[in-house]
Amino acid sequence: MTPRLSISAISTFHASFAEDLAAYAGAGLDGIGIWEFKLGEAGADDREEREAFERSGLRSASAVPALPSILPLPLLGGPTDPGERLAALGASIRRLAAFAPEGIVCLTGSALGREPAAARATVVEGLKRLAGEAEDAGVRLALEPYQRDGGEGWSIIHSFDVALELIDEAGGSEALGIQFDVWHLWNDPGLGGALAAGGARLAGVHVCDVRSPTRGWADRVLPGAGIAELPRLLRALEAAGWRGLLDLELFSDDGSFGASYPDSLWRLEPGELADRGRAALLAAWESRGADLNDHAATDEERTER
Secondary structure (H helix, E strand, O other), rough: OOOEEEEEHHHOOOOOHHHHHHHHHOOOHHHEEEEEHHOOOOOOOOHHHHHHHHOOOOOOOOOOOOEEEOEEEEEOOOOOOOOHHHHHHHHHHOOOOHHOEEEEEOOOOOOOOOOHHHHHHHHHHHHHHHHHHHHOOOOEEEOOOOOOOHHHHHOOOOOOHHHHHHHHHHOOOOOOEEEEEEEHOOOOEEEEHHHHHHHEEEEEEEEEEEEEEEEOEEEEEEOOOOOOOOOHHHHHHOOOOOOOEEEEEEOEEEEEOOOOOOHHHOOHHHHHHHHHHHHHHHHHOOOOOOOOOHHHOOOHHHHHH
C-alpha cells in the first residue's frame, strides 16, 4: 500500500489557508486537514477558498470546526450552553461538507462542573442530532477521544473502545465514526483489540509523535522524534483497514496558547514544515512494525511511561 499523506492546517498555525495550500501542494502532499477558523467568519460563502482548494489538487482530510465540541472546552472558550454549541456545530458541518472531508472532527467537551451521567446524556443526545446533520450533508462525524492524562478539561472519553460504546449509545449511525489521534491514543491500554474490532468506524487519522517528557498539551513533535512507537501504530491502523489520509497534526506552542517553546515547530515557514512533515511521515510509514497485538507486554509498557 502506498500511503496518502496530509498535513492538518493547525500545524502551520500562522499561515493563511492560501499559504497552506501552496506549501502542502508544493511539498508533494496528497491532502490538507482544513480548520474552519482559516476560512474566515461564519456565514462566508467560501467560493474563493473552494476554488483555490480545487486548483491545489489536494484532498480534504479531517476537517475541524471552529467550535469543535458539544460540551464546553474551558481552555478554548465559546458558549457554555450545549444547545448553542450544537447549532454552531451543525452550521460547521454544512460549511465544511462543501470541501468533502474524510470526516469532521467532534469532541465531547468537558464534564467539569456537571454531574457525569447528565453530561454523558447531553453528549449522547448531541451526537444523535449531529449524526442527522452529517447524514444530510453526506459526510461523517469523527468523534475524537482525548488523551487520558490531563484530558478532563477536553472530553468525557479517553479510549477507542469507550468511543465505540458512546457511538452505539447514540444510535450507531453510519455517519458517526472515530477520529484516531496518535497523541490521544498512543498509550490507550486496550487499543490493539479495540482497533481490530472497530476499524470500520475509523473516519480520520491524526499523526504526530510524543515528546518525553512532554511540556504540555501543545508540545507535539514530528514522527520519529518521540516515544509513541508510531511505526507499530501505523501498522495497526493498516491492519484495521484504514486506507485514508495520514494527516500530520502538530500543536507546538510559540506563545499563542501561553507556553513559548524555543523549538516550536510553529516558528517554521510553511514550506519547511511541509517538507519536513512529509519526510517524517513517510519514514514512519516505511518503518512500520509489528501489529499491536504481537507483544503482550506492549500495552502495559505504554501505560507505565
